[in-house]
Amino acid sequence: MCTMIVENARITGSGKGSNGWFQVNQAHVSFDHPVSAQLDHALNIDFVNESLGLNARVAVELSPESAFRLIEAIKNALERGHEELGVLQADSG
DSSP states (O other): OOOOEEEEEEEEEEEEETTEEEEEEEEEEEEEOOSSSSSSSEEEEEEEOGGGOTTSEEEEEEOHHHHHHHHHHHHHHHHHHHHHHOOOOOOOO
């Protein structure tokens, strides 16, 4: 069964696709059937720059367990960056 769960975020960064590096400005995050991963459902993340066309896309499909581990790793890296370098943290509210 398709979940139709989709969230979008405006982002600033770069991604490397088949044509090399490009600026990414959106992330589309869904929890649904993956295209390639051998899972019933996955956390699917597309980092895109729609103004550059279909080739400006980096896609990732993760098991739910892997997605939660990735969330923790991201949080830990950002907290360490803040503690060690004073890099700003996002507003949690």
